[in-house]
Amino acid sequence: MKKTYYLLLTLLVFACNKKADETKTITNSSTENNKTAEKTDTVDLSAEENKLLKIHNNISNSMGNMRNDSLLASSSQQFSDSLSYLIKNNNSTLNYPFEKLQKENALKMATSADKKLRVYSWDNNSGGTMRFFNQIYQFDANGNITVNESLASNDSQAYFSKIYTVQNKSNESIYLVISNSILSSKYSVQHINAYKIGTENLQSAAVFKTKTNTLDKISVEYDFFSVVDRPERPVELITLENNTLKISLVDDKQNVTSKNLIYEWNGDVFIYKGVK
Numbered sequence: 001m002k003k004t005y006y007l008l009l010t011l012l013v014f015a016c017n018k019k020a021d022e023t024k025t026i027t028n029s030s031t032e033n034n035k036t037a038e039k040t041d042t043v044d045l046s047a048e049e050n051k052l053l054k055i056h057n058n059i060s061n062s063m064g065n066m067r068n069d070s071l072l073a074s075s076s077q078q079f080s081d082s083l084s085y086l087i088k089n090n091n092s093t094l095n096y097p098f099e100k101l102q103k104e105n106a107l108k109m110a111t112s113a114d115k116k117l118r119v120y121s122w123d124n125n126s127g128g129t130m131r132f133f134n135q136i137y138q139f140d141a142n143g144n145i146t147v148n149e150s151l152a153s154n155d156s157q158a159y160f161s162k163i164y165t166v167q168n169k170s171n172e173s174i175y176l177v178i179s180n181s182i183l184s185s186k187y188s189v190q191h192i193n194a195y196k197i198g199t200e201n202l203q204s205a206a207v208f209k210t211k212t213n214t215l216d217k218i219s220v221e222y223d224f225f226s227v228v229d230r231p232e233r234p235v236e237l238i239t240l241e242n243n244t245l246k247i248s249l250v251d252d253k254q255n256v257t258s259k260n261l262i263y264e265w266n267g268d269v270f271i272y273k274g275v276k
Contacts, residue, residue, distance in 0.1 A: 045096045048086050055079045056106040059125060076125040080134055083107070084149055087120065087136055091145040094118055094138055108133075108159040110177070116140040116197060117175050121159040124152055131182040133157045141197050148202060156181060158191060164240040169267040172196055174205050176245075180234045187254065188224045190237045192247070193217040209269045220248055226255035245270050 055078050062071035087093045095115060101107040111118045120136040132152035139146055150157065158179035166174050174196055181189040194205040194216050204216040220237050227235045237248035237256065243265040249257050263270035 043086075043090050043092070045086075045090065045093065049096075049098060049100055052079060052082055052086075053100050053104065053106065055082060056101070056104060059106075063125075072125055079106075079122070080124060080151070083120075083122070084134075084136065087138060088147050088149075094140065094145055108161065110160045110163045112163045112173070112175055113165050114173060116173070117163060117177075117195070117202075119160040119163065119177060119179075121157075121179070123159070126152070127156060129182075129184045130156050131159075133159045135160070137202055139197050139202055141200055141202075144200070146201070156183070158189070161234050166240075166243070166265050174207055176240060178238055183221075186223060186225060187221065188235075189219050189221045190234070191217060191219045192238045192245075207269045208263065209271050211272060214269065218247060220250060221254055222248070222250050222256050223254045249275060 055075055058075040059072060059079065062068040062075060098107055098109060102109060106122060108121045109118065117137070117139045120138070121133045124132050124134050126132045133156065134152055135150040135157055137148040137150075158181040160177060160179050162178040164176040164178070166176070168174055174194055177193045177195060179191045179193070181191070183189065192208075194207045195202050196205045197203070206214045206216045208215040208218055218238075222237065224235075227237075235256075239246050245263040245265070246260040247263070249259040249261055251257055259275050262273040262276050264273050
């Protein structure tokens with residue numbers, strides 16, 4: 001009887017110790033996660049921006065009178081790597097203004113009115129008159145901050161300038177992202193791309209209904225010298241006001257005319273209304 005009693009007591013003590021060890025492991029794991037989150041949340045973004053600004057100054061210096069292509073390439077790569085790492089690993093960048101980098105034209109950035117989508121772009125300095133732009137899309141998908149990066153290689157891509165937002169009948173936000181490609185000193189392209197934020201990703205949204213198709217993007221290729229005297233930069237060839245989307249019409253020589261293609265938002269799509 002005593003042997004049975006001692007055996008049961010031993011098993012009970014062993015079970016309690018094992019349970020305590022399991023609880024300790026879970027607690028440690030949770031603590032480690034909290035430390036990681038705390039580290040992310042407490043990064044001094046102003047100090048990080050100053051570091052990026054210093055790298056950008058190296059880029060500018062390398063393009064001066066004593067051009068240094070080796071320094072230009074290494075500094076440009078360092079800037080891209082550092083900026084990408086900062087945005088990918090710090091959710092708070094979604095609301096940080098990056099005013100210094102924007103003022104120095106080191107970074108182009110646009111944020112949606114609801115603060116759920118932000119797009120970043122910067123010249124990677126690998127082009128000539130055709131400019132190559134790296135891009136980052138950062139968005140809030142149901143509380144999860146997600147980053148999509150697109151580095152320019154064979155495709156020169158574009159820099160971002162504005163985000164318009166409309167609400168559809170299902171109360172979803174449709175984001176209209178304006179971007180600009182520089183193909184040469186003469187030819188440029190302005191784009192409008194429509195997106196909505198899904199449960200985990202950024203989705204293209206086909207909302208531009210033409211006479212024959214429903215598109216998720218529209219582009220205007222134009223001769224920059226036909227609008228060079230206009231004061232705004234970038235030149236605004238695609239605008240949205242009071243649910244009316246205006247897209248500049250170009251002639252057969254790609255000169256921008258005074259007329260626009262008109263689209264009206266009906267709560268589901270932008271319906272083509274004609275030329276005005």
